[in-house]
Structure formats: structure tokens, C-alpha cells
Amino acid sequence: MPQLNGGGGDDLGANDELISFKDEGEQEEKISENSSAERDLADVKSSLVNESETNQNSSSDSEAERRPPPRSESFRDKSRESLEEAAKRQDGGLFKGPPYPGYPFIMIPDLTSPYLPNGSLSPTARTLHIQSGSTHYSAYKTIEHQIAIQYLQMKWPLLDVQAGSLQSRQALKDARSPSPAHIVSNKVPVVQHPHHVHPLTPLITYSNEHFTPGNPPPHLPADVDPKTGIPRPPHPPDISPYYPLSPGTVGQIPHPLGWLVPQQGQPVYPITTGGFRHPYPTALTVNASMSSFLSSRFPPHMVPPHHTLHTTGIPHPAIVTPTVKQESSQSDVASLHSSKHQDSKKEEEKKKPHIKKPLNAFMLYMKEMRAKVVAECTLKESAAINQILGRRWHALSREEQAKYYELARKERQLHMQLYPGWSARDNYVGGYGKKKKRKRDKQPGETNDLSAPKKCRARFGLDQQNNWCGPCSSL
């Protein structure tokens, strides 16, 4: 069976991901719909309205047309065709270059695998010598190692790949807090972007424009702050919007795996307790969060002691330590004064990081397009925005959707590599079946009933006659 990912071995179930695609005839329609963003949005709005007003007939044309046909093998085949095409366009395989310009996501050959693409054992997997609590690495200058460096340099020319960066992941994985091995050779300063460039951010910020080399997308954060709506200063023209470089500071590219790369002499990463909301909110103290994370993942003898707030690296932004993340130092001090073992246990419980789910294709799409829609429409309420985005999602062409599915697949893959033991179940509050929050029981098509538009009108000030929100009527 052909796999989407030419790299093989991908069992992430991307095959069924395109079930929402439309059939061919509909596709043409959708392509025409996409001819203009404004038209698209207007169409989306119209379809929303029409659907809202006519759904009682349960024959909403727009919905019926947009909704993908039920799963069928033929459809799956088509989807696979599409995916295969996409895979071919991307030249498939994890070890190929970034599938899209502006997508500098390095799929480092199986970071958890000790083997290099050439089949040899990677140095990081071979030589980890732990002596007296410090970590030393040897045999850096092996052929394989150099090959790996060359690989990274080839795939990411701007990256000054040194031994440290290659070892850093293993180093962090073993959570050997600041050790010379981390510090010395890493020349990839992870100067945290003010917006906390997530290693997956290049994925998340994907858009069609991103695939046009040297053509910064107009709707990127440089235009409008997705949160505040305040226009942002544009990027210098000679600087990639994805890499917040200052001229001549190539080395300050945020490593896609930057959170893994321990740093020395770097300023403390900007702590944005408010404002920008990153897909993977960054924990504040790597040692506290990471080692607690490791505590939960690895046997105690493998977990180093906490080193309070000495920040020498970045935890994966998917790791969230809510409420306690800023109390780590205080809690550490408190635990020293507290002789109650239970308290410390509770602290440990609290410190347990929350690894968020990887974003699916639609979520990635939403993250990228939300700001755009918000900018085009005065609506700010996410529920309304999401409705529009949902329509737009269905209006996307197969290829466009396939790109997001691919990004989502890679994100899942990376997530799986980063957190091998993680399960979505871990994030279930109260366990399955015990609802964290009462969700409205959704009957088939209930979202299209009259109550929805009424509620929408009430909440979003939708125009009663035009069945759409007044401020956005121009859309």
C-alpha cells in the first residue's frame, strides 16, 4: 500500500485523513470559489446564513455539497491519489528537503533512532558516558557524526551545526542539567523569538504564500498581531519572517528543535506570561519542568536533581506546567522548609507537565488563518470565526488540505518522537466518560437548527435581514 510518506514506516493514519475532501466536480466549484478571498468569505457567510435558515428542510444545498461524501473505498483511493501526488511533490520522505519553501522544518532522521539515514549508528546513540553525574560525550569526530553534521548543514545551510546540537537532544533527553557537554559546542543560539518560535511553528505558520520562495506572505504576523489586531512592524525585507534574524546574525536562527538545545550565555528567554499565546505555551523553567517531566517518564536514577531556575534550555512548548510553572522556585524553597512528604508529592503532581496534543490539520489551518479572518472581519468571537474557518476549510482544494494534513502528520510524528510514552489519554481530565465540561448533546444537524443562528444573532449581532453580522456585511 502506498504510503503518503515516502520515508516509510509512517503509521500515523494519514490515509484516512482526506475523507473531508470533495469529489471532483465539487472540487472545481471550490476552486472557483477560492478565486477571491473576499468572495470566499462572502460565500462562506452566505452559506452559513443559508444553512442556518434553510436547514430545517434538511436539504441545505451548500452543506450537502460541501460535506464530503461518506467514506468509500473509491473515495479513499482518490484521497490517496491526492496524497501521493502531494507526497511526490514534496519529494516524499523524511530525509528529503523541506517540502515547502518557508518550511524549514527539519525532519531529522528519527531523532529517537540511533541510526542515521545511511544505516549507521549515530554518535549520539553510541557514546553517552555518564561519570559522576556529569555527562561526557566522546567520539564526536566520527565519520557518522560528520555525516550527520553535513546533513544538517546541507538541509539547513544557515544553521551552524556543531556537535553540541547533535548531542543536545540526547543530552536533554537524559536531562543532564548544565553540563559542559551541552554548553561548549552548541553554536545554535536559540534566541527565543519574542513570539516563542516553536520548533513546529514553521509548520503552523504554513500557508500557500509560504511556499513561494522569497515572497513573505502578506498576512503573516508582520501585518497584524493575531491577538491584538495591532499592526506589527514588518520584517526587514532581507530577513525571513520565519527566522527573526538580525542582519548578520545567522547563528541566531531559532533552531526548529531549539527548545532542545541548551544554551550558554543566552539571555533568559522572554517570558510572556500574557500577550502572545503560543500553540505550545512555553514553560518557564526548563529544569523544573523538564526534570519533573522526566521524573514522570524515567526511572528516578535517570532523572537528575532540579537545578532551580538556571535556565539553560527550552522545554518543548507542548509541555505546559500551568499554575505551578511560575511557582517552581517558590515551591522548591517551600519544599525545603516543609518536612511533609505528602506536600512534596503534591508538588510533584502539580509539576507534572501537561503535554498537549499535537494539532491536527484543521487546527493548524485555524491557527494560520484566524488572524486573517479576524482582520477581514470585525468579528472577534472565536466561535463565529471558527464557523467561517470551518467553511473555508471545506472550501479548500484537496492540495491545500493535503498540505495541512501533511503538516499535521509530521507534527504528530515529531510529537510521537519527542514523547514516546505520551498518550492523548493523559490529557483526559477525570478519565474517559467523565466529562470535564458539559457539552451540548449534538443531534445530527443540530448545529444548523434555528437556535444556532438565533443565538448567533444575539451574540454576534447578526443582521436580521441579511442573516449576517452587520460589521462584516462588506465581506
Add this chain to the structure above:
DNA sequence: AGCCCTTTGAAGTGA
């Protein structure tokens, strides 16, 4: 403060 709303998709659970 915390849940609701709203979207799609992934993943887990139970029958």
C-alpha cells in the same frame, strides 16, 4: 475564575 461556544481531526473508550 472557569465554562461555553464553535469548528475539524485524532485518539481513546466501551459495547
Add this chain to the structure above:
DNA sequence: TCACTTCAAAGGGCT
């Protein structure tokens, strides 16, 4: 296998 549930992001609204 299927149906159902939860969570992922977002942020204004509501209790």
C-alpha cells in the same frame, strides 16, 4: 467495527 467522548486553539460572552 462503530458510536461516542475528549482534547487540541481561540477569545469574547456568560455565570
